[in-house]
Every structure is written in structure tokens, then in C-alpha cells.
Amino acid sequence: MRIIDIIIKKRDNQILSKEELEFVIRNYTNGTIPDYQMSSLLMAIYFNGMTKKEATDLAIAMRDSGDVFDLSAIEGLKVDKHSTGGVGDKVTLVLAPLMAAVGLKFAKMSGRGLGHTGGTLDKLESIENFKIELTEEDFVKQVNEINLAVIGQSKNITPADKLLYALRDVTGTVPSIPLIASSIMSKKLASGSDIICLDVKVGSGAFMQTIKEAEKLARLMVEIGALANKKVQAVLTNMDEPLGNNIGNSLEVIEAIETLNGEGPKDLETVTFTIGALLMEAANLAKGDEAIQLMKEKIATKEALNKLIEMVEKQGGNSAQIKNPDLFKKAPQIVAFKAEKNGYIEKMETEKIGLAAMVLGAGRAQKDDEIDHTVGLSFKKKIGAYVKKGDVIAEIHAQEKGVKEALTLLKEAIIIGNDKKTITLIEGIIK
Numbered sequence: 001m002r003i004i005d006i007i008i009k010k011r012d013n014q015i016l017s018k019e020e021l022e023f024v025i026r027n028y029t030n031g032t033i034p035d036y037q038m039s040s041l042l043m044a045i046y047f048n049g050m051t052k053k054e055a056t057d058l059a060i061a062m063r064d065s066g067d068v069f070d071l072s073a074i075e076g077l078k079v080d081k082h083s084t085g086g087v088g089d090k091v092t093l094v095l096a097p098l099m100a101a102v103g104l105k106f107a108k109m110s111g112r113g114l115g116h117t118g119g120t121l122d123k124l125e126s127i128e129n130f131k132i133e134l135t136e137e138d139f140v141k142q143v144n145e146i147n148l149a150v151i152g153q154s155k156n157i158t159p160a161d162k163l164l165y166a167l168r169d170v171t172g173t174v175p176s177i178p179l180i181a182s183s184i185m186s187k188k189l190a191s192g193s194d195i196i197c198l199d200v201k202v203g204s205g206a207f208m209q210t211i212k213e214a215e216k217l218a219r220l221m222v223e224i225g226a227l228a229n230k231k232v233q234a235v236l237t238n239m240d241e242p243l244g245n246n247i248g249n250s251l252e253v254i255e256a257i258e259t260l261n262g263e264g265p266k267d268l269e270t271v272t273f274t275i276g277a278l279l280m281e282a283a284n285l286a287k288g289d290e291a292i293q294l295m296k297e298k299i300a301t302k303e304a305l306n307k308l309i310e311m312v313e314k315q316g317g318n319s320a321q322i323k324n325p326d327l328f329k330k331a332p333q334i335v336a337f338k339a340e341k342n343g344y345i346e347k348m349e350t351e352k353i354g355l356a357a358m359v360l361g362a363g364r365a366q367k368d369d370e371i372d373h374t375v376g377l378s379f380k381k382k383i384g385a386y387v388k389k390g391d392v393i394a395e396i397h398a399q400e401k402g403v404k405e406a407l408t409l410l411k412e413a414i415i416i417g418n419d420k421k422t423i424t425l426i427e428g429i430i431k
């Protein structure tokens, strides 16, 4: 087999075989295929697309380029969720203890944030001494004992995806639906769970800006899952405003705790319950309203909150902070971002809001940047709210760094006008 023949085949819009895709991934990962030929193939895929079977074969070849988690030592059904990346997205922090409380196993490998979206690991590390590294043995033991663990990726998962993503980033080939779908699914197929719910974000703060595109991506990922023998479902959720009110690491953990105490924002609760109900349905535990009722009970009885406390204790963290969120370290100053005129909040450019949190130090511009767990934004008003000139729209929790820039970004991002707009939070479910 020769890479040049495979490039020509894709250039001419023909279908690549499983063997050809395996050849490409194996030889790109071991350095035999140079970047210039891989770039050419990626561009041909970008323009000519892939069939479902090709995207599945590509995802499986990428999965097999590295370690694959074997969670068979964990008894019971393992559930997982994945978000394509949002602003203020702390769903995992609420959903994981909820699923553990209803009796499912939540054994999750999470990632860090880059750019305007935050990562679950960074959020969890705002809890004092919380350890994100466990040995595989301790990870399995913990999930068997308390149904729950969230850790970082220690193994060499999908090295092909890491190399390909970096190349796509510099060759204009990131926004290709089959490449995104196979990239995300390769990691999910390597994570070892039985049931997966994908949260595909749509809107101004998301990868996919239109419902049509998001639906196409979600459908392809669900189909890849089915062809790879996993139960995968997807929910399309709106990202035209941040999810919940808080953005920034400890601020998001605090909001997740409030939600587990039954006092969280409605939108965060809705997305969490929607994903939770889909996971519970796929696990044949309960569905629809019955599943939501069960989750509400686990919140009312504090069983879900107690699961988070147990996880924090098992992973070495200070659970007193979960019991009393006032114990989280605070940023030295709070600066108000105020409305400049009367009217309704019509639009929030979510990506710019994520960037505002990033410039304060809540996120990373570069992979190795240090982050500050205390800084971020706390919104008092979102889309559809009426504000008078001088009303506080958001509080900026900050050090000295980035305040001016954050204020400018917020000013650009938040549009006040005469129309009272509403948001449809759940844009679709794909099973």
C-alpha cells in the first residue's frame, strides 16, 4: 500500500477501505507518513467527506493507536458523557454524583480546558488537595466502592488523534464533520464505558454554530457508536449564552454544589436532567419523567451531594469545602459590569464571554499556562432579562490581571435592545 494512492483515491472522491485507513493511522503515528502527505489527505477528506463506515473505521483505527481502557473489573453498567465544549459547562460535576446516586457507575477520564472553554479537571483542582491521578487499580476500586471517580488521562490514549488534531489545527482542516466525529469518538471508544451521552453544543460559544451542522455531527457520532457496538446517544444543547451563571473554576464548583443542594440555575439543571434521563433509559433503569423524578429525589435527600463528598474524600480533597462552599479561596476583588442603557439583554456572544474569563486567568491560551482557580465571572442577568442603566449584569472576580480587557470583551459580547428574546435550551435528541 502507498500513501500517494490513498491520497489520490480520496481526492477523486472514492471510498477508503478499513485497511487503507488503518495503514494511514499506523504509519502517520509511527512517523513514516510525513505531515505534507497527511495534510493533503486531510484536505481531500475536508472537501469530499467520508461515509459513515469510513468515519467509523477511522475512529476505530485511532482508538487502536494507543491504550484502550478495560473497565471490565468494574461491576455494573458504566456510563459516560462528553461535551463538545461550552462556556460555564459544569454538567459533569452535577451529573456524575447524580448517576452514582441512582446506582450507575460513572468512571470518567476528563480533560483540561484550552481557550474559551473550561475543563472538568481544572474545576476539580480548585478543591484543596484533590488528586486527579489514580492508579488504574485504585480507580477501579473506587468506582466499585462508591460508583464514582473522575480522573485525568494517565495512559497513552489515542496518540494518533493528538498528532492529527495538531496538524488539522495548522492546515485549516478542523471544521470537518467526519474528522471531528472520528476524533471525539476515538477517545470515547477508548474510554471503556458501555453507555455514552454526547452533549453537542450549538451556538455562539460552540464549535457548531447552526443546529443543522450540530445535528449532522451528532448523528454521525451516534452512528459510529452503534457500528462500534456502544450505546451512544446525543443531545443538542444551546450555547448562545453561558450555561448556569458562573464561569471560572471554583465559581463553577460552587454552582455545581448549589445545584446538588437543589438551589442551582434552571438551565444547568435541565441539561443535567436531560443527559441523566438518557443515560438511565439506555441502562434500562428509568426513562423520561420517571428518571427525572428519581434524580430530583437524589438531590432532595442529599444522596447525590454525599456522593460528591465521598468522591472528594476518596481522592484526597478537602470535603469541608463541599459542605461549606464559603471555604473556597476567593479572588481579591469583585468588579461590577453594569448595563449602559435600559432594555432587554438580546444577545450574549458566548465565546467572547469565555475569553473574558480566560484573560482573567480562569483558562489557558497555551497548553502550559498556569490557571487561577479563584477568578471568573458571575452573571446576574442573562438573555431575556430586562436591565436598567447601571444594573449589575455580571460580577468579575479578579486579581489585577485582565480586568480592563475582560470589561471590554463583556461590553462587546452583551447586546442590550428592545426585544425580549428566549432561548430553546434543548435543541434536539438523537438516539
Ligand code: URA
Residues within 6 Å of the ligand: 084, 165, 174, 179, 180, 181, 183, 184, 207
Ligand atoms: N473535539 C475533539 O476532540 N476533536 C475535534 O476534532 C474537535 C473537537
